[in-house]
Amino acid sequence: MSSMNKTVLITGASSGIGEATAKYFLQKGWNVAATMRSPINAGDWTKADKVICPRLDVTRPETIEIAVRETLECFGRIDVLVNNAGYALMGPLEGVTPEQLERQFQTNVFGLVSTIQTVLPILRQQGSGTIINVTSIGGRLAFPLTxxxxxxxxxxxxxxxxxxxxLRRFNIQVKIIEPGGIKTNxxxxxxxxASHPNYSDMVKHVKDFSEGLNNSLPGPEKVAKTIYKAASDRSHKLRYSPHGEVFFFMHAILPDSLWRYLVTRLMLGSNK
Ligand SMILES: NC(=O)c1ccc[n+]([C@@H]2O[C@H](COP(=O)([O-])OP(=O)(O)OC[C@H]3O[C@@H](n4cnc5c(N)ncnc54)[C@H](OP(=O)(O)O)[C@@H]3O)[C@@H](O)[C@H]2O)c1
Known part of the structure; x- marks a missing residue:
């Protein structure tokens, strides 16, 4: 099938990586269901032909059902699902409330599972499809207060x-995108x-470090291109790490003591 008839459904397309990805697929001639929590705030780019903006909050399964139905009514099929919606709960574990933890998992994990479960029967019936899950370098490495x-x-x-x-037997591919730090919202x-009085110095360091870093980070365009590649390269490659390779490489070659020293020094400004 030519890319002119293909359809991608993206969660969290209101900003950052999701928005850049929606625009890139659009530029490549795809039909785009750029789903978001508040379509009323969608940018002018969503007025283009071949774009629809269904309301979808991953923590509300009924909105997933309706958004998927709307996409099928408009474009007739879904070839690629990009599970991009997400956010980071930061801060010391000791200060995390049950509500904060629940919301974090509802959004980043359970919402993603609900979206996959809603789209899967369609991909299976079509006999093909790709599910792309946006994780992070933080999906295989871990840093303080996160x-x-x-x-x-x-x-x-x-x-x-x-x-x-x-899903292989149904000709459905699963891909993981692990971006490094990207300048977005x-x-x-x-x-x-989350906060806790015993960690306020650490929190300050991590906040200063992240805010300082944010200005020097690359934009989301390369991640969007990588997601497009994952959607269209027809390979069985599982992981793609735009702007993340260097971290995995360093982590693999450095002794753990040196890696820990560098992360502690850089992010917490101390030796312990
Ligand atoms: N930026 C980075 O450094 C980085 C690095 C690695 C991985 N990532 C991952 O990349 C993905 C996109 O993040 P981003 O950097 O593009 O940040 P972003 O600009 O903050 O975008 C996050 C998107 O997720 C949406 N979202 C949040 N909760 C949602 C919910 N319950 N239902 C539906 N949509 C929801 C937001 O919608 P609203 O506009 O409604 O809030 C927004 O569209 C996330 O999964 C993040 O973990 C980011």
Missing amino acids: SCYHATKWAVEGLSESLRYE FINHGSAW
Whole structure:
């Protein structure tokens, strides 16, 4: 099938990686269901032909059902699902409330599972499709004061790697995108913070480090291109790491003591 008739459904397409990905698929001639929580705030680019903007909040299964139905009514099929919606709960684990933890998993894990479960029967009936899950370098590595976020992204890594065996017989591919740090709303506005008085110096360091870093990070365009490649390269490759390769390489070659020293020094400004 030519890319002119293909359809991608993306979650969290209101900003950052999701928005850049929607625009890139559009540029490549695809039909795009750029789903978001508040379509009323969607940018002018969503007025193009071949774009629809269904309302979809991954924590509300009924919105997933309706958005998928709307996409099928408009474009007739879904070839690629990009599970991109997510945010980071930051801060010391000791200060995390049950509500914060629940919301983090509802969004990054359970919402992703609900979306996959809603789209899967369609891909199976079509006899083909690709599910692309956006994790992070933080889906295989872990940094300070991000334990809950890492727990969600590591969960999605394991889920995705297992799922690919289940779905191969249906000609459905599963792919994981593990971006490194990207300049989006994510660090300054997209994250939530837990707090605890015994860790306030660490929190300050990590906040200063992340805010300082944010300005020097690359934009989301390369991630969008990588997601497009994963959607169209017809390979069985599982993991793609735009802007992340260097971290995996360093982690693999450095002794753990040196890796730990560098992360502690850089992110917490201390030796312990
Ligand atoms: N930026 C990075 O450094 C980085 C690195 C590695 C991985 N990632 C991952 O990349 C993905 C996209 O993040 P981003 O960097 O593009 O940040 P972003 O600009 O903050 O985008 C996050 C998107 O997720 C949406 N979202 C949040 N909760 C949602 C929910 N319950 N239902 C539906 N949509 C929801 C947001 O929608 P609203 O506009 O409604 O809030 C927004 O569209 C995330 O999964 C993140 O973990 C980011």
